[in-house]
Amino acid sequence: MREFLRLDNKLTLKLKIKPVSPLNIKLGADTKNVVALLTTESSSETKIDVEKGDIIQDRRVGEIYIPGSTLKGLFKNRFIIMNGGEKKKEEDPAIKNLFGYSEDDNSLKGRIFLQDAYFADEKLRKEIYENVRELKEFIKTRAITPIDHFTGKVKDPLKFEYTVEEFLTEIIVNNVTLDELQKLFFIVRDSKLGEIRIGNSKTRGFGEIAFEIEELRFDNYIGKNSFFEPLKQYFTRDIDNSIKIGNKYLCESMVLQKEYKNIDVENKSEVKEPNNFIKALFKEVK
Template identity: 25%
Template sequence: MEQNRMVKKIMLYVQVRFLSPLNVSSGEDEWTDADLLRDGNGNVFVPGSSLAGAMRAYIRKEKNEPCLLGYTKKEKNGQDTGKMSALFISDLTFDEQPLSGVRDGVELTAQKTTKTESKYDMEILEAGSRAHFFLELTVREQDNEAEMQQEIAKIFHGIKEGEIRLGGKKTRGFGKFEILSVAEKEYTKENYADYANAYQNDAWRGAKNQLKEWLEKADWTPSMVHIEVPLRMKGGISIRRYAAKKGEPDYVHLTRPALPTDENGNKAKKTEIPVLSGSSLAGAIRHRMETIIGELKKAGVNFPKNSTDMIHTIFGYVDGDQACASNIIVHEVDIKGAKPLTMVRTGVSRFESAVRKGSLYTEKTYVDGTLNVRIDVRKGNDPQDEAWILGMLLLVLKDLQNGLLAVGGQTAIGRGIFSANGPITIDGECSVENSLIGNLLKNMSENGGGEA
């Protein structure tokens, strides 16, 4: 058997910061319906297998396809072939005790009423947590080292652009992180003894940040179309956080703690920032899209597939053993410049037009403010799918921009309504949405036929 000796190991020490909440569930439900994963000492961590899975999904390699992360394949003769992963990925551990919190959720009907027994909560790590992990690349005599490094560089690009995320609810804004630095060391037969300290954090103090050099190793193209919609709030917004703190109003709009440091690394002021959650926005977009599809269907427009399959293709689904991941990522976004407003309200009986007994409550909402909604559309193997998904989304986003689609609760009293605060941009290009929508409707009329 031909030998394939190891030539060297390349170690990378990757420091990251989370830009949105993280939920990596342990499967336990002692404190919430989905507690965070912790080690024996109670420290939260992200398993290396989760990192590897996210990376493999990003480079679109199945477990039976040759790639940097190894593969196994059953041949026609029944024999198993494969190759072990050339890349070892450590667990992701946090540099200091991260701030945890609880997020609530509830499933709504089309009429915005709660479904029975659909309330849930989950433990999360708040944005701003700093962490690190190690990548260990083993290079052998028959390996193409340049090609292997290019795959790692593409992964770094994916993290940088928010296309690789970790944990649960990542298509609804969770798990986004950025790379702060990448330090590199090589170990060969000349310095193999130094490898004993490779996984000691102190061994990397003062190491040069080589992130820029690594990003330059690969010609990278985005795997997603990036849509941005600048908006201004016309009134208040109400996405309630039910696990309110002691001394707070009964209902408080969803907020997150400010990041510990600003973009320049300076210590930031401790404050709460109101946010528009990805799950709330995705729910509103889905409901409006179902309405638009129904209206277009009545108008005689032909679709590439039936309406249920269209919704499932865009937003994903789980039905018993069958499941499909969402083809869009709806980001969680900060609402900037918003002013807090606390009100005392009383519930009124619709039938009697009188105050309901024991219905006095206080609520904290936020008014004014601007935000930049971002939605990413996954590029697939079928350009036609990408085109109609993009076109349908733009139809809904135009409604959002024109104040015709409200998000969150209490929309009947004017909450969650927005106006345009700038043009929609698609991959950085402005004012192209109308032509894309026009092409969508034209193509559906000419080439449709899945459902009339």
């Protein structure tokens, strides 16, 4: 396994996750067909008492969250599709190099890291942990009556738990390439086109999300990464997080300017022109 990675750059991308349809994060293990959302704290005690499909007592604590592993799986799958499809999943060196792998005695640590996603509203998170507001305030339920595809008969109703709260996650990519940065923007665009779903019961209308860029930071080390130079004009230098010796920067931390964060997409009523940063980012596409 490679033990040392020379850091030429680091991309930090903070994304807001906005549910377009109800977000069902985890299927419950109980026998009453109730779906249990993942929470940040666990207990050996039974957390939920269910009677006839309804929650009569809820002892879950912490906050709802989306695991980073769920998001990493989503992004990896989208990268696989953009790199030629599922058939190349195991052999594509670009996917292995970015997401890492472990095969027998060979392994490679990935360069991309996706954090667990928590409520985007920091004030809301504080209130939850101070027990001002209970978790059940952010959980809704929906009942669905499935049809048996073989008999055509109605099955017992299923009751799902879901949330429509917004979440915030952070993606870190060490030594990001131009191609990888472009693909990340494609994924954000695809989410705005209604092509991205996460969680469970996606076939029942759950899990459609849209990404919004909260912050994009590019840390450039020792003047590397020539692909970034044409993009630099759309960033603002963060002096407090940059490292400078004399007149030279050992690490120049650049933050994408606010007016270039939005990714507009076409719709039936109008065609929106990409902003200048997007045009510059994809100028080298062949």
